[in-house]
Amino acid sequence: MVATFRRHTLAGQMLVLQLAIVVVVLLAVAAVSLAQSETTFNRVEGRRVSALAEQLAAQPLVRSRLVGPAPMEALAPLVHSTRVQSDVTSVTVADRDGRVVSSTNPTVVGERLPLGPGVGRGRGWSGSLDWDGSRELVAQVPVLGATGSNLGRNLGTVMIGEASPTVWKRLSGASSYLLIYLGIASALGVVGSWLLARRVKRQTLGLEPREITGLAEHREAMLYGIVEGVVALDPQHRVTLINDMGRRLLDLPEDCVGRDLAQLGVEGRLLDVLTGAQEEAPDRPDEVVVRHGRVLVMNRMTVVKDGRPLGSVTTLRDRTELARLEREIGSFRSTSELLRAQAHEFANQLHTISGLIQIGEQEEVVRYIRALNQRRQSLDMTIGRRVRDTAVAALLMAKASQAAERKVTLRVSDRTALDRLVPEDAADVATVLGNLVDNAIDAATTGHSAVAEPWVQVELRQDAASVEIVVRDSGPGVAPELAQEVFAHGFTTKAAQQGERGIGLALTRLVCERRGGEIAVTNTAEGAQFTARMSVRHSAGAVTEGST
Known part of the structure; x- marks a missing residue:
């Protein structure tokens, strides 16, 4: 048979501890009371037995019988009457040699009386003494001769003793209400301990110490793991x-x-x-x-x-690293969308050429192809002449095709000028430019715009150590309440209008701040204008042309 032991609950442990404290306090009070009672007894009774012993030692009968024959028979009545009248425990008379000649206890007659310090030299003494199998508070006074040849001589010793009270008598004599006080204190301690245990139980939601310890350990593991x-x-x-x-x-x-x-x-x-x-x-x-x-x-x-x-x-x-990965994935997605847009555009152009051939308009086909070629060359020359960094120029041409598919005209400002940058800086410039152009295209194609032909304009301005990117659109602009918080919230332009959440502009701001720059948005008469500035490094051999 397996014995099971139930652990004490927290309330039970608190109750036991409080009761133990109450018991210790009661014992301390009892000890103090006993000490005070003993001190009072020694002081009061010591004076009384000393006075009685001095009175008995001064009796002429005691002096005369100590030097006379048969002192026991002569002093016995006086010893017993003194004990009865004074209500003491013992009265003893000893001769000059310390032999007991008379006592209230006949069994000690003839024995040697233990004398206190200085008693044999004529001085009195009082204190506790183990006598006749019990401990007594005694006073020993020498009997001195008063006449004749015995004048001043030590004739013997008188000892009067009072038995020390028991512990129970001392407690009962300390105060008539001491036991009542101790009982009330015990009852209050028990009730208070019980109430404290209940309160602790409620505050700990009924959990035991081992459960509280387990919860604390689990919390630490979860928080820091x-x-x-x-x-x-x-x-x-x-x-x-x-x-x-x-x-x-x-x-x-x-x-x-x-x-x-x-x-x-x-x-x-x-x-x-x-x-x-x-x-x-x-x-x-x-x-x-x-x-x-x-x-x-x-x-x-x-x-x-x-x-x-x-x-x-x-x-x-x-989400910083995840955002970086999303940005890279987004660039691939943007590339695929641009390729799809170009494929769609080429398919439309091929369909147009095919239709013209089928109806026999060969000359119109030639003119159409020449017009497409001139428009493409014009765009390539415009971007390539103003933007000498190939990565940024390629991005602009791809965004132009994407904007054209969505019926938006992408314009490059005449004041645009950008030299070749180191690859890392070119990637960050392309990231910021791509995000701003995407947001601008989304804003220009919203149903809130009253512009018949929506457009987006890009302007790149460069100085010795920085690049400024300005993107304008023909959309409805940014709501005034979002103009100061749009980057902190991480909204894109589209998200700002639809109440959705994104991190496009948050990433743009992050890139600019990492390069010691900033980004801001303002509303113009035609739409929103985003202005981003960042520090860059020029590639070796770059030629600055038309910089502002």
Whole structure:
């Protein structure tokens, strides 16, 4: 048969500990009471027995009988009467040699009396003495001769003793209400311990210590074992919990716990998301925030217990690398779309040529082909002459075909001038230009535009160390309330109008800031204008021509 042992609950342990404390306190009170009682007894009774012993030693009968014959028979009545009248435990008389000659206890007659310090030299003494099998508080006084040849001589010793009270007598004599006080204190201690145990049980939600320890260990494992950041705030927007990943992503100090967001320098879009100032859509709770060069995806959940708000918990995911991969995939997708657009355009042109041949309009076919060739050469010459970097020029020509498929005219400003750049800088310029042109085409093709022939204009301006990209469109522009927040929110132009979320402009801003630049949007009379600036390096052997 296997015996099972049930562990004590937290409330039970608290009750046992509190009762143990109460018992210790009661024992301490009892010890103090005993000490006080003993001190009082020694002081009061010591004086009394000393006075009685001095009175008995001064009796002429005691002096005369100690030097006379048969002192026991002569002193016995006096010894017994003194004991009865004084209500003491013992009365003893000894001769000059310390032999007991008379005592209230006849069994000690003839034995040697243990004398205190100095008694044999004529001085009195009082104190505790083990005598006749018990411990007594005694007073020993020498009997001195008063007449004749015995004047001043030590004739013997008188000892009067009072038995020390038992512990129970001392407790009962300490105070007539001591036991009542101890009983009331015990009852209050038991009731208080029980109430404290119940309160602790409620505050710990019924969890036992081993369960609380397990929860704490699991929490530590979850918080510091995941790759996502976790930030918990109380209703006053103070940081109550944050793991290492969350602190690193938000660039917060190590002592951020317990401080509010304002003290930590959190503001703008990040503050709105963490505090829930801008409610998320129920079907799309994730929010994109750019923080110190990182693209963060944040998800905030409000914590409510029994209808009482306890704060919020926000998870953070670093999407910077993913955004870079999305940008690269997007470039491939854009290339495929451009190829599809060009294939569609070529197919339409071939269909036109085929139709002209079928109806016998050979001369019209020649004129049509010449017109297409001239238009293509004109576009290639315009872009190639102004944009000497092949990657950026190729991007512009591809975007022109994509815009043409969507019935949008892509124009390159006469003031455009760009020299050849190093490959890394050319890639970043192409990224920013491609995102801005895509957004501009989306804005120009919206149904809100009243322009009969939508258009997008690109202008590239370059100086010794930077490039400025200006993209204008004929769309409805950016709403004034979004003009300052569109990049922080990560909206694209299309998303800004439809209320969707994206990271196109957030990536554009990230690239510009990484290169020490900036990006801004303004509304013109014709539509929106995006202006981006970034520092670049020129390729070796580049020729600057027409720079402004």
